[in-house]
Amino acid sequence: MNQVHGWMTDVVILLPLLGALVVWLLPWPRRAAGPVALAFALAEVGFWINSASHFHFGGLTIAQQSKLTWFHDLGVSWHVGFTNFSIWLAGMAVVVMAAAIAYGMWAGRERPRGYFGLMLFLTSAIVGVFTAQDLLLFYVFWEAMLIPLYVLVGVWGGPGRLGATLKFVIYTMAGSLAMLASIIVLGLERGSFDIGALLTNGNNSTWLFLGFAAAFAVKAPLFPLHGWLPDAYREAPPEVSAVLSGVVSKAATYGFLYFGLFGFGQLGTGRPGTPVADLRTPILVLAAIGLVYGSLLAFRAPDVRGVIAYSSLAQVSLITIGLFATNLSGLNGALLQMVNHGLISGLLFLLAGTIERRTASGRLDRLGGMARGRPALATMLMATGVIALAVPGSTAFAGEFLILAGVFNFAWGYALVGTIAIVLAAMYMLRLISAVLHRDVGPAVSATALDLRTAELAILVPLLACLIALSVWPAAITDGAFGRDKTQISGVGVLVR
Amino acid sequence: VIAALATPHVEWFALAPALILLGVGGVCLLAAVLVPRPTRRPLSAWVCGLGYLGALVVSALLYDRSGDGHGVIADAIRRDRYAALAAIVVAGAGLLSVGVSYAQRVRDEHVAEFYALLAAAGAGMIFLAAANNLLVLFLSLEWFSLCLYVLCAIDYELEGALEAGLKYLIVGGFGSAFLLFGSALVYGATGELQFDRIAGAISSQGLVGDSLLLFGLALVLVGLGYKASAAPFHMWTPDVYEGAPTPVTAFMSAATKTAALVLALRVLVTAFPNEAHLWAPAVAALAIASLVIGNLAALGQRSIKRMLAYSSVSHAGFMLIGIAANNALGARAVLYYLVPYSAMSIGSFAVVAARERELRQPVTLDNIAGLGWERPVLGAAMATFMIGFAGLPPTGGFVGKFYVFAAAWDRRWIWLVVIGLVATVVSLYYYLGVIRSMFMRMPAEVGLAPSGGQPPAERALSVSVVAALVVTIGSFVAVQPLIDLARHAVTSSLSF
Secondary structure, eight states, X not given: OTTTTHHHHHHHHHHXXXXXHHHHHSXXXXXXXXXXXXXXXXXXXXXXXXXXXXXXXXXXXXXXEEEEEEEXXXXXXXXXXXXXXXXXXXXXXXXXXXXXXHHHHXXXXXXXXXXXXXXXXXXXXXXXXXXXXXXXXXXXXXXXXXXXXXXXXXXXXXXTHHHHHHHHHHHHHHHHHHHHHHHHHHHHHHTOOBHHHHHHHXXXXXXXXXXXXXXXXXXXXXXXSOTTHHHHHHHSOHHHHHHIIIIIHHHHXXXXXXXXXXXXXXXXXXXXXXXXXXXXXXXXXXXHHHHHHHHHHHHHOSBHHHHHHHHXXXXXXXXXXXXXXOSHHHHHHHHHXXXXXXXXXXXXXXXXXXXXXXXXXXXXXXXXXXXXXXHHXXXXXXXXXXXXXXXXXXXXXXXXXXXXXXXXXXXXXXXXXXHHHHHHHHHHXXXXXXXXHSSSOOTTOXXXXXXXXXXXXXXXXXXXXXHHHHHHOTHHHHTTXXXXXXXXXXXXXXXXX | OTTTSOOOOOOHHHHHHHHHHHHHHHHHHHHHHHSOHHHHHHHHHHHHHHHHHHHHHHHHHHHHTOSSOEEETTTTEEEXXXXXXXXXXXXXXXXXXXXXXXTSOOOHHHHHHHHHHHHHHHHHHHHXXXXXXXXXXXXXXXXXXXXXXXXXXXSTTSTTHHHHHHHHHHHHHHHHHHHHHHHHHHHHHHSOOBHHXXXXXXXHTTOTTOHHHHHHHHHHHHHHHHHTTOTTSOTHHHHHHHHSOHHHHHHIIIIIHHHHHHHHHHHHHHHOGGGHHHHHHHHHHHHHHHHHHXXXXXXXXXXXXXXXXXXXXXXXXXXXXXXXXXXXXHHHHHHHHHHHHHHHHHHHHHHHHHHHHHHTSOOXXXXXXXXXXXXXXXHHHHHHHHHHHTTOSSSHHHHHHHHHHHHHHHTTOHHHHHHHHHHHHHHHHHHHHHHIIIIISOTTTTTOOOOOSOOOOOHHHHHHHHHHHHHHHHHHHOHHHHHHHHHHHHHTTOOO
């Protein structure tokens, strides 16, 4: 069964790349590039649904594998496949990317062929990160994310884009190359770069794990490596910010989960790996600091995107806390929250984009009173904000509850910090909502600023619908993401072909 | 009298690539005097291009039919896959360079000589890669160097060209002197010229650690360092690369480095295996110096050609890591690395040449602004070359660096890997700076006068750039075939 569908995984990775080439190389008129790209993005969502519907959420496995030797003298291969949890992240990624591409089309980006080609290229890279089962291949996709992001922010971004991109790239690459050093050592030591070898045997070197952790901690970002974040999130076009904070940061938390916990940590094999045990406390402490610090900054941020950017820092920290609780409820919560935050953050940045288009300003002191006469905008922002602050009944509540329950079982102190941060989350989200929607009408809000148009709603409502569906049934993800066994984590050990 | 001399058997096939290019050079020289002016340019360019194509094909045949490496012509040169692979790279570089040169403003009186010298230089490099004794080494090194000295200065109306030619002549002469002196000392110590016999003499005569020999080895290393523009022997590189006509720079940066590094690896491994404990750290030191100096100096450059010159110094450093590793993996890594490196080098200088011809002034980070949108094919190709130089996927530059680091790690020189990685981070700043200039800054923003009208369409140059692009990305996809070529080349000639 798994073998039959292996090529489908290749299709899911390569289809957007094909789309990018089609957009770049064929002589499309300016107006056609966006629709063509959107068609590819939607087809990508369709292919993902096909992959997900064929997935058997039994025990924890790598399914739908496809393997082809790339260069054998160092043991590197094109080896891809979905795990129970990565398939959800890939799904979130393709949905958010499709929404971002649709938004870019609606916003009418300049130089459309370059723009949409890069967005599709980025989609390919992100799906590749979530499916790669070879260390070097993972690194290739990981780096391949960087180039389109660099250009997307640098060309289509705001006035401060050049500085923002430079900071972003230097930060990211410094982390990534530490990971490359680790990958080289890890792969050559074994003579194979296949992740299966790492999953079954683990590795006892804290240094090597530190190399990986550096890359993930920068990309996520974890405190104090978040220096690039506010600039990049503010200067990027809103839909690229949505991708950066919604999807790309999840690549980092996914890395912590897959390489850190299952690889170095040997989760579920009954012989916990020392590197994770060594670094768990520092990472948890940094995440806890990031959680509170990000929340406070979000509360103090002067503009809409600032609030979302710093809340993203806080949320990623919370996810990291859930991961490094290293128990089942922590992992489930973290995974659910990764998907949630991807959708929420995507929605919020796209909403921020629609607000900025109407007011030519994102500053909270110049906004206000937008709810009157704009029911659709008010409803969308309110609904997203309420889910974001984890109101009981929402999927974010389910995720955060599981995270806190998990980490409480590990050490109650972090759970206490997490609870405080949830209160802070309520504070900054409500501040954002009231500053945009309520209070007196701000100077930047003209009476002619329209409500959300049908096209915008067509982009935003599907994302919200995903969130509401998850709120109704969060178990859709948590039920089988780490195997059906409800008492312990099963290791991803039986998947090496 | 001639009959009385014992002449060695000459295996013409082994010499064919170099002979074809020499013949082509002769035809071009004849064209310079016999062919009327209007047809001189296309004719000599076509002849030179076809010559390089022929050399490429024959080198490929030679590669195919030289499974067992052996010395030919009284063992003066080697016929093996290693030399043939280097010849393929050099011939490919020459072929692309002809495309880049086609629309260059070379005076009609000199255009045929230009292509004659270009062909002859390639012949010398191919000969150098096959050299098997110190005499042939020196002769072929001088052979292509003389051609390049003239090529650098051939367009004497170009600002800086004469200076570049003279500087290259003097500094290059210095390097050659080092090499010659070193060769003499090695000969003096061992009484042998041939590489493998030198190794034999060293072990049979108990010369390990002999100071005369070691001094000679060091000087040979210095001389080759000059040609490969490895720091600290790189001082000529930025000035010459900047002053020479851009197509010549493109050819030099790819082909000279290929020949010099391939030969350096052969000499060190074949002639001085017993001194590996000394030269390996020395080469590693050269590599580190090249990485540090090349990268730091490139950071501050505004002129793209100077920046690329320093970048070529830093890439010499990366490839020297592979040589310093002194293992089969490192040799494969160097041979692989040369392929995408040559393509990226020629491609990026070709884009610079195109911009130069459009603006009629030296290309800087400022006046390249907007190129990416004005000429999307060249812009996207240049961006890919920069990404490849920086060692990011999806380019062969990434795999090359990966292999080099793997070779260093194979020796457990993790510190060398770390230095290489740090250098890579630093290099991102200036490589991405080019992309930033091309795509993210508009000509109006930097006050560049609008040139107006369509930029000149240069088909030959565009074909070269696209070919370089295909090699850059193709070498990322087809790693295994290239590595297999390199592996067979190494096993047929070097013994580790």
